[in-house]
Amino acid sequence: MEHSNKYIFIYSIVMVVVIAVSLTVVAVQLKPAQEDNIRIEKMQNILTSVNVPIASVPKKQIIEVYHKYITTAIGININGDVVEQDAEKVFAIDLANEFKKPAEKQILPVFTATLDGGDTAVIVPLRGKGLWGPVWGYISFKTDYNTVFGTMFDHKGETPGLGAEINQPFFMNPFKGKTIFDQDGKFTSIQIVKGGAADDNPHGVDAISGGTITSKGVEKMIFDNLTSYQAYINKQKKK
Amino acid sequence: MSDISKTKEREPMFSAKVLKLLKNPFNLENPITVQVLGICSALAVTVQMKPAIVMALSVTIVTAFSNLIISSLRDTIPSRIRIIVQLVVVAALVIIVDQVLKAYVYDVSKKLSVFVGLIITNCILMGRLEAYAMANKPWPSFVDGFGNGLGYGLILVIVAFFRELLGSGKIYGFRVIPQAVYDSGYMDNGLMILPPMALITIGVIIWVQRARTPELQEK
Numbered sequence: 001m002e003h004s005n006k007y008i009f010i011y012s013i014v015m016v017v018v019i020a021v022s023l024t025v026v027a028v029q030l031k032p033a034q035e036d037n038i039r040i041e042k043m044q045n046i047l048t049s050v051n052v053p054i055a056s057v058p059k060k061q062i063i064e065v066y067h068k069y070i071t072t073a074i075g076i077n078i079n080g081d082v083v084e085q086d087a088e089k090v091f092a093i094d095l096a097n098e099f100k101k102p103a104e105k106q107i108l109p110v111f112t113a114t115l116d117g118g119d120t121a122v123i124v125p126l127r128g129k130g131l132w133g134p135v136w137g138y139i140s141f142k143t144d145y146n147t148v149f150g151t152m153f154d155h156k157g158e159t160p161g162l163g164a165e166i167n168q169p170f171f172m173n174p175f176k177g178k179t180i181f182d183q184d185g186k187f188t189s190i191q192i193v194k195g196g197a198a199d200d201n202p203h204g205v206d207a208i209s210g211g212t213i214t215s216k217g218v219e220k221m222i223f224d225n226l227t228s229y230q231a232y233i234n235k236q237k238k239k
Numbered sequence: 240m241s242d243i244s245k246t247k248e249r250e251p252m253f254s255a256k257v258l259k260l261l262k263n264p265f266n267l268e269n270p271i272t273v274q275v276l277g278i279c280s281a282l283a284v285t286v287q288m289k290p291a292i293v294m295a296l297s298v299t300i301v302t303a304f305s306n307l308i309i310s311s312l313r314d315t316i317p318s319r320i321r322i323i324v325q326l327v328v329v330a331a332l333v334i335i336v337d338q339v340l341k342a343y344v345y346d347v348s349k350k351l352s353v354f355v356g357l358i359i360t361n362c363i364l365m366g367r368l369e370a371y372a373m374a375n376k377p378w379p380s381f382v383d384g385f386g387n388g389l390g391y392g393l394i395l396v397i398v399a400f401f402r403e404l405l406g407s408g409k410i411y412g413f414r415v416i417p418q419a420v421y422d423s424g425y426m427d428n429g430l431m432i433l434p435p436m437a438l439i440t441i442g443v444i445i446w447v448q449r450a451r452t453p454e455l456q457e458k
Contacts, residue, residue, distance in 0.1 A: 003317035011317055015324060019331045026335050033342035041345070161433065
């Protein structure tokens with residue numbers, strides 16, 4: 001059956017409007033649940049970076065566990081001054097958005113965790129570029145602001161089996177105990193060494209074979225992000 | 240009056256014809272092994288059982304309901320824009336499924352990543368819409384879509400079963416190969432996790448299926 005042009009236009013318009021309305025309704029209805037998922041994932045990531053075992057914790061209890069361990073969250077600026085005290089607002093900071101702003105307007109989060117046994121760890125979020133897309137993570141330090149306490153890395157879409165392995169324990173665990181300053185107090189960050197870091201290298205970990213660009217991306221991410229925290233770290237160390 | 244009702248007597252809901260629509264995709268007209276459609280997602284999401292099952296359900300829901308919707312509209316759809324109409328319906332359903340997965344099974348939805356979105360381009364969908372739903376009544380079309388989705392899902396689950404078992408020693412996330420076996424020198428086959436082994440697994444399934452079904456063998 002041949003239809004007139006008018007019929008086709010009206011048909012298309014009605015179809016598009018009906019579908020647009022139904023998709024909007026679905027999206028609005030499901031938004032709160034989706035946002036909760038993203039928040040919970042962020043909490044899981046932060047807890048992982050301070051070595052809190054969360055694999056067996058059901059999703060619903062993550063919020064509780066998070067508030068138990070993560071005691072403070074503050075936002076600092078590039079000069080190391082505290083500019084945001086509201087933990088909720090700090091938690092909501094998206095580094096991807098902050099990095100688009102000029103350096104002096106960025107607000108960078110610092111989380112503090114009080115762990116079982118009274119240890120305190122300071123958590124700094126990270127964000128950078130891998131081979132195919134963004135990589136991100138969290139790195140935590142002991143209170144000397146030098147020794148790495150734990151890390152957590154993840155990625156959007158690095159090569160499976162190669163760069164994608166940065167979120168595996170065999171890559172993340174060797175960061176523990178490494179230091180980001182040398183004996184003279186000079187910032188060294190952490191090198192991810194192709195071919196493997198020497199056992200006695202206090203600032204180096206092994207790269208992933210076949211994942212060189214992702215490994216370099218993680219290294220640059222740690223260096224760049226921690227550079228922004230230099231002023232804050234220096235102030236804290238003097239205290 | 241009684242005459243009219245007699246001539247208009249409807250087929251039973253599950254007549255032999257309708258049952259055949261449901262059954263055929265499992266064997267003689269399987270979308271993956273016989274029609275060789277939807278292979279790409281079958282390679283990508285079959286590393287573990289859980290994502291494979293969620294993917295199978297998603298495709299089944301989308302094929303069944305897009306067939307139903309297109310079949311109900313088939314007399315009103317202008318033939319010159321019918322592919323566009325089909326695509327819009329399929330795309331809308333896929334987006335809804337994707338949003339629901341993001342809201343309720345977030346970790347699985349992360350594993351499936353782009354492949355849920357890519358259901359839109361899954362050839363099984365357009366194939367069923369063009370070949371069946373455009374020419375048949377809504378109920379048989381719905382069953383046809385449902386059957387084809389399940390036929391696709393069956394292969395996905397079989398492939399995922401072997402890849403997860405041999406590649407990670409687990410079934411549906413539960414470890415089934417005991418630690419003692421690993422201690423005595425057994426290792427998971429890393430190759431099973433990579434896409435080429437999915438292709439080979441599907442090849443073996445096609446082989447077994449053809450060997451057992453004379454109707455599929457070329458003379």
